[in-house]
Amino acid sequence: MNCLDLFAGAGGLSEGFRRCGFNIVAHVEKDRAASLTLKTREAYYYLKKEDRLNDYINYISNKITRDELYEMVPEKILNKVIHEEISDETYKNIFNDIDQKLKNKKNNKIEIIIGGPPCQAYSIAGRSRDPERMENDPRNYLYLQYLRFIKYYKPNYFVFENVMGIKTAKDGTIFEQIKKDMIDLGYKIDHKVLNAKDFGVLQSRKRVIIIGWQEHIDFKYPKFPDCNSEYTIKDLFEDIPIMQAGDKVSFSEQSGLVNDCLKDLHIKDDDFNYLLQQEIRPNREIDLEIYRMCVNYWNDSQKKLKYNELPEKLITQKNTKSFLDRFNVVPGNGISHTVVAHISKDGHYYIHPDIKQNRSISLREAARIQSFPDDYYFEDSRTAAFVQIGNAVPPLMGEKIAMVIKKAIKLNSNKSNKY
Template sequence: MNIIDLFAGAGGLSEGFRKAGFNIVAHVEMDKSACNTLRTREAYYYLKSSNKFKLYLDYLEKKISREQLYEQVPSRVLNNVIESEISNKTFSSITSIIDERLKSSPNNHIDIIIGGPPCQAYSYVGISRDPNRMKDDPRNYLYRHYIRFLKKYKPKFFIFENVKGILTAKNGTIFKSLQKSVLRAGYKIDYKVLNSKDFGVSQNRERVILIGWKNIYQFKFPEFNIVPEPVNIKQLFNDLPPLNAGESIDGLKKYRKRAKIANSFIRPQEWNILSQHITRSNNEKDLLIYKLVVDTWNKEKRLLKYNELPNELQSHKNKESFLDRFKLVRLEDISHTVVAHISKDGHYYIHPDVNQNRSISVREAARIQSFPDDFYFEDSRTAAFKQIGNAVPPLMAYHIALILQEYLNQTNKKSIIS
């Protein structure tokens, strides 16, 4: 079944759907680094299916360049990634590329559309930081472009993902308008606030998941009963070797060999190349704060507030609000929400091992988001963190995809029998 992924980012949603057996006709994304990541993932799947997978391993081990990797992949595969802003000006050019791709597909229609517009205009943090409360931000209305794709391709289903703030943005008028527009386009809809931890992801991450389906289907929002429960951070990081701030392991066979693999979705038993276990360099002041934060947690099981730091470590004048400026990822629990701000600093994601004394690595952040260890994020460390923080956890997407796959398969069987 064919899928379009709109506002695709690094491809968390499409990765989950692909793992469930769906065919991604197009990823549409404007961020250059995210598009490079999507192209590399397309190369991964192509090379894996054509008995040329050693080329991908060579790339991870730095034996060949990205250009050399892409030279081994047909352009039609890499062109699944449409690097473009979604707007009134670009709609026709984007859809013409998709239409051309559908001509060569055995199934020449789109079955599902997935994606979620950028969430900054709806996020509580984004609204609090903007003096106009995001009221005039054009990203408030990107959902309208999503609906244009629904009207053109008339998929059986669609998945729309966003932050909880979309429910209340502009006093709820935006979400009500979205619902009315979807209904006029011929779809029934339902939504819930779902938490990624209920899908086996080692992260407490709440998001609005809206599912729409054509009026002809007798469908209702599913109940998800996912087993097993997510592993904690200690188990999740168990096989990763320790690093100090500024150190990295990228493209080497450096896992702890005797460590138990905690999540086979993230690291299959046979996978042995550790990539992007890359940490930030931190200044001496930050490292002293990190150590105090971890020591306080270990001794008192509480988070150290900013105004409790020694005076010489306090650089902000505001000592009455935003006192949780530093937060560790707890060993014995799942992580708090990983967001794109991790690309700016790691103060909210301090590693719980006081001996390592650093913020979490790119690979550790990717694991918290449930990205497989064979997933490579392109360009800089900063770009990788941003892509990870903005993504939908692939494991969550995978379980949603399985439910839709089961329903559509049953529906197809009934139609064939009748």
């Protein structure tokens, strides 16, 4: 079941599809840091399959360099990652690259295309910051590049993911045009707003998911079973040591049993009991004082402390009438609010629930909230890693979507074999 991953980011969606047995033919991604993350993940899977996971552990524990890691992996594995922006100038070269990868395969059919164009032009927050409300942003039309791949490869299925704002961009006209263009290519489509928390992810994260399938295929948009988790953020962070703002654990071996939460959410297993990229940004003392107040207020009332409710000495912004929820606690006794790429700017919206630690959440904690496994390494700087995590589709959500499509493929294959 060959799968093509477009606008791949750090690979959250393709991670879910890979778990269900799909063969990722290629990831196409323009961002350098995300492309390196994808390459490192490909290296992980190759070395694991070859029973050489220690080579990967040597890399993430800084015993060998990235170049030394990549030298251990066949070029054809690393070349699955196409570091290229999809544009009018590049798409033909990308087609050629993918065609070469398919050339010698017994099955050279792309079964499914997954991904979603960058969402900044559709984001409601992005539109609120732009004086032109993203009206003239060329990223409004990146979906046309996605459709080029649909038209060329004619997959049986596709999954198109994007933010809620795509439905209202340009008063809804873009979303209507996207659906029309998909239908014109010979596909039946349906869409729903899906929330990651309903797939077991410990985060409320709503996304528009369009699924398309060729007209001759007997398929309809699935009703996904509710998988609301009984676990909480406290369970998710249980094995992470107490740390303070500015602390950093690049890599450490952990002792003790892995709790049920981490096993069930595919965060950790007994074969990989390591903690990596537990990096916490430093803070000014004024921010830490605000954090303490926010956590105490949340623990006492289960409510957010608004910016204009802070003591006057802690208010440094002139605007006290809007954006009042700029400080936000991740609740220990529940699930997180949506993790977004802005977490790379500061941690004010993601304050750790433990008053003893008085800090924002770490890279690894953000990755866990997004359901990335602990063996997933995010390349480049802390800032770049936070951006990748905030932009990703939670792998656990991707896995549940992939499961349903896999069943449909098998069912239709069995029907075809009867005739």
